[in-house]
Amino acid sequence: MKDKSRSRGPLGRQKAQDAPGGKRATLPRALSKLGFCSRTQAEELIRAGRVTVAGRVVKDIEAWVDLEGAGIAVDGTPVQAEEPIYLMLNKPRGLVTTRHDPEGRPTVFDCLKGFDHAHLSPVGRLDKASEGLLLFTNDTQFANALMDPQTHVAKTYHVQADSIVDEDAMQALVRGVSHDGEMLAAKKASRLREGEKNSWLEIELDEGKNRQIRRMLEVLDIATLRLVRVAIGNLVLGDLEKGAVRPLTADELDDLRRLSTRGR
Structure with missing residues (x-):
């Protein structure tokens, strides 16, 4: 046969x-x-x-x-395989994470004008009001592995809240809260500093649900004033200027690959 x-x-x-x-x-x-x-x-x-x-x-x-x-x-x-490209951007607030916006709003690709970005795509998203570390690549296998929920690659955010966030609220973020029938939880949450009327928090996620931090804080009657992604795994935003782009180093890329293949 x-x-x-x-x-x-x-x-x-x-x-x-x-x-x-x-x-x-x-x-x-x-x-x-x-x-x-x-x-x-x-x-x-x-x-x-x-x-x-x-x-x-x-x-x-x-x-x-x-x-x-x-x-x-x-x-x-x-069609031949392109040389793989891996970039990191410090996304400014106010840009949408898309190539073309039907409303004509500025996009993150406006920051890539010095690079050939015809075939580049963002790895995940940051909403218009969010800032910080955003990756771009033409390596779809790498991007899919990094965003796969099974690998639990951590994303770290610094968040400015509109109030003094107490310990009960911090514990609730890690225990998990329900928003529109969906359970949302942070892997880690800590206070960075406090002012007279607001707080800066550090929140680490190992899942990528839509607007997750804003939704969790909303359940606790806390508004998000600023949200900045400062790290993906061990890759940190560092002193990269807002709107600036740079290629990942070989060590940074190897480290992200290692993290994104755990448990797969």
């Missing part, structure tokens, strides 16, 4: 392994892995008949291809 579990060419409909280090992927994911575009953009290109595999037009977004030797091209130009 013939083994039908494997395709005999570069293009196949059979489902194959798509684990880190795997050599096969769906065509949209292959274009994303090669750093050409996002999966959503890839699906649009494929449906428009602009993508070929081994010289044949492919309009099936579920087609599987070999990442090596498939001969993928867009508009007749071969």
